Amino acid sequence: MIEIAGLSKTYGDKHALNDVSFRAEPGEVTALIGPNGAGKSTLLHILLGLESASSGMAAFDGKRYSELGPNPLMTVGSFIDGLMPYPSRTGLNHLHWIALGDGIPFSRCDECLRLVGLYEARNRTYKTYSLGMKQRLGIAVAILTDAPYLILDEPLNGLDPEGIKWVRDFIKDYASGHRTVLVSSHYMAELELVADHVVGLSNGRKVLDDDIDTLLDGYGSLEQAYFNVVKE
Numbered sequence: 001m002i003e004i005a006g007l008s009k010t011y012g013d014k015h016a017l018n019d020v021s022f023r024a025e026p027g028e029v030t031a032l033i034g035p036n037g038a039g040k041s042t043l044l045h046i047l048l049g050l051e052s053a054s055s056g057m058a059a060f061d062g063k064r065y066s067e068l069g070p071n072p073l074m075t076v077g078s079f080i081d082g083l084m085p086y087p088s089r090t091g092l093n094h095l096h097w098i099a100l101g102d103g104i105p106f107s108r109c110d111e112c113l114r115l116v117g118l119y120e121a122r123n124r125t126y127k128t129y130s131l132g133m134k135q136r137l138g139i140a141v142a143i144l145t146d147a148p149y150l151i152l153d154e155p156l157n158g159l160d161p162e163g164i165k166w167v168r169d170f171i172k173d174y175a176s177g178h179r180t181v182l183v184s185s186h187y188m189a190e191l192e193l194v195a196d197h198v199v200g201l202s203n204g205r206k207v208l209d210d211d212i213d214t215l216l217d218g219y220g221s222l223e224q225a226y227f228n229v230v231k232e
């Protein structure tokens with residue numbers, strides 16, 4: 001289980017996160033929604049140890065990312081915008097480089113590239129990839145260790161309809177193996193099809209924390225819930 005407890009983050013006098021608490025359970029896809037600047041990326045960065053919290057805790061089964069041991073990739077796979085490979089590295093080389101550092105067999109790199117539909121393009125350099133191909137490579141990295149936790153920050157950006165459907169089906173399948181998936185996105189219609197639980201942030205505060213079925217009963221669609229509750 002991912003537990004976010006009383007999490008706050010300030011930048012100067014700006015409250016990026018203000019006393020946010022929720023849980024993401026195993027076997028479920030938890031969607032994190034909110035307008036631009038709501039605090040979603042800040043929360044995911046703190047969870048992944050990329051930024052420190054001002055107060056509160058973000059943990060995986062009670063352990064902060066920094067407490068996950070020498071090989072946190074075995075516990076948490078992540079897709080975070082901005083963590084880019086070297087432009088002149090091929091997709092396959094990029095995965096090999098990560099695999100080498102973490103004792104993952106190279107055969108798993110081929111497997112993941114096949115899974116994300118990038119195997120044919122594995123020997124092309126990153127700089128020649130389309131936006132969607134770059135997203136797919138990022139997802140290949142995230143699933144390399146088949147970790148029990150998967151954190152995805154805006155994984156649908158830049159994907160074509162076939163890619164979006166693939167990510168959707170993949171996420172659902174991933175969680176069905178008793179793994180915990182936490183995904184942020186602005187694509188409400190897509191999240192509605194994949195999320196079990198939805199947490200909404202607005203101005204750094206939690207304003208929504210419900211099962212998708214409850215939201216659909218109450219608002220008819222996730223988009224409507226977003227406009228009624230999340231968007232100020």
Ligand SMILES: Nc1ncnc2c1ncn2[C@@H]1O[C@H](COP(=O)(O)OP(=O)(O)OP(=O)(O)O)[C@@H](O)[C@H]1O
Nearest residue numbers: 011014015016034035036037038039040041042043
């Ligand atoms: N390093 C930083 N320094 C100062 N302010 C920051 C920093 N990082 C984020 N913020 C601010 O914190 C707030 C939350 O930003 P964050 O990127 O977490 O939002 P978000 O919900 O991910 O937005 P988006 O949907 O646009 O990605 C914003 O007001 C942002 O300007």
